[in-house]
Amino acid sequence: xxxxxxxxxxxxxxxxxxxxxxxxxxxxxxxxxxxxxxxxxxxxxxxxxxxxxxxxxxxxxxxxxxxxxxxxxxxxxxxxxxxxxxxxxxxxxxxxxxxxxxxxxxxxxxxxxxxxxxx
Amino acid sequence: xxxxxxxxxxxxxxxxxxxxxxxxxxxxxxxxxxxxxxxxxxxxxxxxxxxxxxxxxxxxxxxxxxxxxxxxxxxxxxxxxxxxxxxxxxxxxxxxxxxxxxxxxxx
Numbered sequence: 329x330x331x332x333x334x335x336x337x338x339x340x341x342x343x344x345x346x347x348x349x350x351x352x353x354x355x356x357x358x359x360x361x362x363x364x365x366x367x368x369x370x371x372x373x374x375x376x377x378x379x380x381x382x383x384x385x386x387x388x389x390x391x392x393x394x395x396x397x398x399x400x401x402x403x404x405x406x407x408x409x410x411x412x413x414x415x416x417x418x419x420x421x422x423x424x425x426x427x428x429x430x431x432x433x434x435x436x437x438x439x440x441x442x443x444x445x446x447x
Numbered sequence: 448x449x450x451x452x453x454x455x456x457x458x459x460x461x462x463x464x465x466x467x468x469x470x471x472x473x474x475x476x477x478x479x480x481x482x483x484x485x486x487x488x489x490x491x492x493x494x495x496x497x498x499x500x501x502x503x504x505x506x507x508x509x510x511x512x513x514x515x516x517x518x519x520x521x522x523x524x525x526x527x528x529x530x531x532x533x534x535x536x537x538x539x540x541x542x543x544x545x546x547x548x549x550x551x552x553x554x
Contacts, residue, residue, distance in 0.1 A: 363543075373491070373534055375543040388542040389448075422490055431497035432538040433481035437490035 330355035332438035350423030368419035453546035470535035479539035
């Protein structure tokens with residue numbers, strides 16, 4: 329069973345860049361779309377964007393100017409960078425896999441990592 | 448963006464009750480509608496995809512229906528482990544969007 333694990337700082341200062349990595353185990357990142365989704369009390373579940381294993385990306389227009397995603401097939405990882413963070417970016421961040429055979433639903437989720445934006 | 452509206456936002460029910468949650472899309476999404484269950488402190492888990500297909504391992508008391516703009520998640524006989532939050536999500540277009548959630552509480 330494919331497993332995902334997010335890693336990265338739990339505390340980020342305002343105006344700095346949030347960086348998270350998702351490590352994929354028991355499966356390859358090749359030939360799948362991989363998503364980042366966040367959840368805050370104020371906004372529920374919010375789709376940040378996704379990246380295909382080849383590197384093509386699609387971002388939420390609401391965050392597009394600040395988001396960069398990348399994938400490293402040699403390390404079987406993919407990453408999220410969110411620049412110029414504010415307190416509104418405080419949330420639990422999930423990495424996830426889109427299942428092309430299941431209406432592109434998210435069929436595998438990481439456990440989530442809490443990121444707090446504060447000085 | 449496609450807006451997803453769930454109702455109710457919360458409900459109280461007893462073990463054994465039949466529970467229905469609805470989700471409405473702001474435009475047709477055909478059957479690109481998915482349902483997730485989330486328990487406190489945990490990541491969401493896929494229950495139903497493509498409106499009516501049960502994810503492997505999910506109990507048959509869960510079912511989904513609908514197409515176009517109106518969808519329903521039904522739990523035929525609520526069990527203690529079903530008390531959780533439920534979210535719908537459209538996968539018809541990007542950005543993917545979720546409903547605001549329905550919290551199912553013990554009566």
